[in-house]
Amino acid sequence: MKIVVCIKQVPRRDDLLRINADKSWIDESSLSFEANESDAYALEEALRLKEKHGGEVIVATLGPSDASKTIKEGLAKGADRAIHLCDSTFEKLDAVATAKSLAAAIGPEAPDVIFTGLQSDDLGYGQTGVLMAEMLDLPHASIVIALETSEDGKTLRVKRELENGWFQWISMATPALVTIQSGINKPRYASLKGIMGAKKKPVDVRTASDLGLNADALTPREAIGSLYLPVREKQTEMLEGDAETVAAALVARLRGNGVI
Amino acid sequence: MPPLEREELPFDVVFVGAGPASLAGALHLANLVKLHNSSGGNLGEIEIAVIEKGAEVGAHGLSGAVMDPKGLAELMPDFLERGCPVEAPVGKDAVMYLTGSAKFTLPITPPPLDNHGYYVVSLSKLLRWMAPICEEAGVNIFPEFPGQSLLYDGDQVVGVRTGDKGIDKHGQPKENFEPGVDLLAKVVVLGEGPRGTLTKELTARMNLDRRSDPQVYALGVKEIWELPDDRLEAGTVFHTLGFPHSGEVFGGGFLYMMKDRLLDIGLVTGLDCLDPQIDPHHEFQRFKTHPWIAGLLDGGKMISYGAKAIPEGGYYSIPRLHSGGVLIVGDSGSLLNGQRLKGLHTAMKSGMLAAEAIFDALVADDYSSDAMLRYSQKVKASWIDKELYEVRNFHQAFEKGRMAGLVTNGISFMTKGIFPKRLPIHAGHTRMRTLKEYYGKTDVQKYDLKFDGKLTFDKVTDVYHSGAAHDEDQPCHLKVVDTSICVDRCTEEFGNPCERFCPAAVYEMVGSGGDRRLQINFSNCVHCKTCDIMDPYQIINWTPPEGGGGPNYKRM
Numbered sequence: 041m042k043i044v045v046c047i048k049q050v051p052r053r054d055d056l057l058r059i060n061a062d063k064s065w066i067d068e069s070s071l072s073f074e075a076n077e078s079d080a081y082a083l084e085e086a087l088r089l090k091e092k093h094g095g096e097v098i099v100a101t102l103g104p105s106d107a108s109k110t111i112k113e114g115l116a117k118g119a120d121r122a123i124h125l126c127d128s129t130f131e132k133l134d135a136v137a138t139a140k141s142l143a144a145a146i147g148p149e150a151p152d153v154i155f156t157g158l159q160s161d162d163l164g165y166g167q168t169g170v171l172m173a174e175m176l177d178l179p180h181a182s183i184v185i186a187l188e189t190s191e192d193g194k195t196l197r198v199k200r201e202l203e204n205g206w207f208q209w210i211s212m213a214t215p216a217l218v219t220i221q222s223g224i225n226k227p228r229y230a231s232l233k234g235i236m237g238a239k240k241k242p243v244d245v246r247t248a249s250d251l252g253l254n255a256d257a258l259t260p261r262e263a264i265g266s267l268y269l270p271v272r273e274k275q276t277e278m279l280e281g282d283a284e285t286v287a288a289a290l291v292a293r294l295r296g297n298g299v300i
Numbered sequence: 301m302p303p304l305e306r307e308e309l310p311f312d313v314v315f316v317g318a319g320p321a322s323l324a325g326a327l328h329l330a331n332l333v334k335l336h337n338s339s340g341g342n343l344g345e346i347e348i349a350v351i352e353k354g355a356e357v358g359a360h361g362l363s364g365a366v367m368d369p370k371g372l373a374e375l376m377p378d379f380l381e382r383g384c385p386v387e388a389p390v391g392k393d394a395v396m397y398l399t400g401s402a403k404f405t406l407p408i409t410p411p412p413l414d415n416h417g418y419y420v421v422s423l424s425k426l427l428r429w430m431a432p433i434c435e436e437a438g439v440n441i442f443p444e445f446p447g448q449s450l451l452y453d454g455d456q457v458v459g460v461r462t463g464d465k466g467i468d469k470h471g472q473p474k475e476n477f478e479p480g481v482d483l484l485a486k487v488v489v490l491g492e493g494p495r496g497t498l499t500k501e502l503t504a505r506m507n508l509d510r511r512s513d514p515q516v517y518a519l520g521v522k523e524i525w526e527l528p529d530d531r532l533e534a535g536t537v538f539h540t541l542g543f544p545h546s547g548e549v550f551g552g553g554f555l556y557m558m559k560d561r562l563l564d565i566g567l568v569t570g571l572d573c574l575d576p577q578i579d580p581h582h583e584f585q586r587f588k589t590h591p592w593i594a595g596l597l598d599g600g601k602m603i604s605y606g607a608k609a610i611p612e613g614g615y616y617s618i619p620r621l622h623s624g625g626v627l628i629v630g631d632s633g634s635l636l637n638g639q640r641l642k643g644l645h646t647a648m649k650s651g652m653l654a655a656e657a658i659f660d661a662l663v664a665d666d667y668s669s670d671a672m673l674r675y676s677q678k679v680k681a682s683w684i685d686k687e688l689y690e691v692r693n694f695h696q697a698f699e700k701g702r703m704a705g706l707v708t709n710g711i712s713f714m715t716k717g718i719f720p721k722r723l724p725i726h727a728g729h730t731r732m733r734t735l736k737e738y739y740g741k742t743d744v745q746k747y748d749l750k751f752d753g754k755l756t757f758d759k760v761t762d763v764y765h766s767g768a769a770h771d772e773d774q775p776c777h778l779k780v781v782d783t784s785i786c787v788d789r790c791t792e793e794f795g796n797p798c799e800r801f802c803p804a805a806v807y808e809m810v811g812s813g814g815d816r817r818l819q820i821n822f823s824n825c826v827h828c829k830t831c832d833i834m835d836p837y838q839i840i841n842w843t844p845p846e847g848g849g850g851p852n853y854k855r856m
């Protein structure tokens with residue numbers, strides 16, 4: 041079974057966020073990075089499939105050169121090789137362009153299963169996996185919290201998390217794409233031996249032009265206008281007087297604000 | 301848990317702790333081996349590993365810091381060209397004496413505190429810069445792997461066992477249990493910083509401190525502030541004495557200006573106080589209320605917090621630095637100059653001397669205690685020894701209070717350390733007085749400062765800014781041998797000082813009456829080691845938690 045798992049490197053969840061000077065993004069100099077949480081679960085799910093069915097696990101990451109830390113961690117935990125989409129053209133992509141780029145790199149591998157996390161902890165679009173499935177013409181299931189495979193590995197049975205405590209079990213034939221929800225398993229630690237071994241595993245670094253993508257094709261359809269911290273605007277004003285006066289004052293106030 | 305087969309991984313040399321001492325040592329050793337092999341030597345590949353308990357190299361790196369570049373320049377003469385992230389060369393440099401409301405600038409900076417030619421640096425940044433340079437030279441660095449215990453063959457150290465991962469709070473293996481591994485090594489180098497876990501174990505087992513004085517420590521509590529304007533130029537360095545400490549408390553303040561309008565501000569408080577009520581974090585908060593300091597911080601924002609112990613004992617507290625198959629470097633070996641509050645340069649130099657001794661041992665293929673003695677001799681013959689000898693009585697002189705300390709140190713400076721001769725020193729935990737002895741009563745409330753959340757912060761807020769986190773589902777890493785003492789004897793005698801001396805609100809007495817007990821909020825721990833040092837009964841053992849836990853320092 042050939043399994044690709046998409047892993048994004050994101051700021052650590054408990055980092056203190058500071059907005060950069062031109063308010064276009066967070067100040068990355070004060071951040072440390074880690075694998076996106078649901079992606080780490082997706083990797084564990086991929087490694088378990090490989091343990092059951094044999095084959096190989098390929099990590100695919102789109103990100104700056106220092107995302108190599110997260111890639112190495114994936115290799116240390118047991119992935120066999122990695123594809124690193126690394127190029128200045130890949131900076132600040134939206135979900136469509138990210139999916140397009142990843143699809144261009146992963147498609148030719150013709151994997152049996154592609155895993156992504158449910159959504160990234162930084163931008164939180166939750167679209168990359170689903171869009172990629174459409175682009176690669178694959179069936180997909182999102183928000184998966186349990187996964188079973190048939191003996192021959194040709195059919196997946198997955199449990200999806202719906203609203204209000206409802207779940208859905210569905211079966212689908214491979215090749216397929218599955219977006220994984222955090223908590224589906226207990227991710228393993230990288231062992232010391234694994235870390236040593238990871239150094240020798242191949243990482244294939246690809247640029248946009250390697251993938252036949254030009255800057256135009258990747259132009260984001262949306263951009264961050266400005267970033268700011270939520271401002272606390274709640275105000276409490278006490279209306280004084282007896283019930284009648286207060287009621288009249290309240291009505292006047294609501295009218296004045298255009299509420300009624 | 302059933303006994304398990306542990307994996308053994310052979311290395312040649314394992315450094316414990318990725319601080320400046322270990323990283324300098326590992327890099328120097330890699331360089332020596334490379335030079336040797338390329339000039340016809342036949343050592344071949346030497347596998348060097350550095351293990352670090354933090355989530356990444358630098359995550360547990362906390363210092364001032366004003367760096368004397370002497371050590372780094374020997375390791376890497378072109379450190380500036382190679383992009384060493386210094387914040388700024390030291391510019392304006394002054395020492396102040398603070399009273400509750402005023403400050404007096406010393407007309408001349410006393411030579412030991414003169415910092416010209418030095419650099420303001422952030423240790424966490426410096427280490428993050430050094431790590432990839434070490435890796436390029438072939439050193440294997442493993443963050444998230446604490447050294448749990450030493451491996452022995454008789455009395456010869458033959459390796460390090462790393463901590464288990466994936467154990468739940470009841471001590472049972474979880475689904476993702478990953479047992480620690482045995483890293484076998486010809487030589488293990490302990491660069492664990494102050495009060496190292498393995499260093500403590502080795503020192504006790506091999507009696508390494510039988511000829512040395514006890515170690516005494518201070519605690520540095522520190523915040524980084526982002527200032528609203530350029531009121532202080534990068535490279536500005538202020539040291540303070542006096543307020544908020546009473547005359548009998550050892551310590552002083554520091555303000556070092558970094559780039560990007562970021563100010564290091566910290567207070568060092570001796571952990572050998574007589575007063576059982578002392579709270580170093582609270583003292584630091586009071587420090588900031590001094591009008592001069594509050595003015596400097598006005599309009600600024602606190603962005604980061606941390607705390608770490610400092611070994612102040614100096615020369616006479618240096619233990620034997622070697623034993624069969626093992627060497628001790630940096631703060632773990634008491635190689636810090638307490639008078640100058642500087643240990644980065646000596647730590648790096650000691651790491652390099654260890655590398656040289658190990659290189660000789662590799663060539664001779666002899667790792668016995670006699671072969672390791674080479675390192676102790678090298679330290680003795682180096683500028684580390686000379687520098688520490690001159691200030692050998694620095695801390696001792698303060699045991700009788702600040703004035704006595706200043707006078708004695710003045711004499712010592714003027715006579716280049718010839719006078720006084722050896723002064724006595726006592727481990728901090730033996731000096732702490734009971735409430736009755738110190739206050740004459742047990743019902744005492746020393747502090748009355750209310751934290752305002754702008755200039756002054758409670759411990760919980762500060763800890764949040766240290767990034768400290770631990771997986772909650774693991775055994776508590778603070779082992780209190782006997783918690784029954786907490787409820788009666790300690791309450792009565794010392795008033796549960798752990799609630800105050802810990803700068804991270806880890807220890808809390810909760811409940812009342814018969815339900816009163818000690819609660820340990822271990823997830824807050826910033827790994828400063830104060831509890832292990834200062835607990836008057838010496839029943840708290842700090843042990844490394846699961847790898848990756850602890851503070852997450854970026855610019856400390």
Ligand SMILES: Cc1cc2nc3c(=O)[nH]c(=O)nc-3n(C[C@H](O)[C@H](O)[C@H](O)COP(=O)(O)OP(=O)(O)OC[C@H]3O[C@@H](n4cnc5c(N)ncnc54)[C@H](O)[C@@H]3O)c2cc1C
Nearest residue numbers: 317319320321353363364366447493520630631642643644
């Ligand atoms: C508040 C403060 C201000 C200071 N100011 C200055 C200054 O201005 N100038 C100066 O030169 N010096 C200063 N120092 C001193 C200087 O920081 C130290 O001397 C220096 O960091 C010591 O280096 P080290 O490598 O020995 O240990 P450390 O820097 O303490 O590094 C030890 C490393 O080992 C790791 N470790 C510990 N135990 C284990 C284990 N069992 N397994 C795995 N990893 C482990 C730790 O996480 C840490 O990363 C200051 C110190 C403090 C606390």
Ligand code: SF4
Nearest residue numbers: 802825826828829831
């Ligand atoms: S528990 Fe001990 S080591 Fe941890 S922060 Fe508190 S005093 Fe420091």
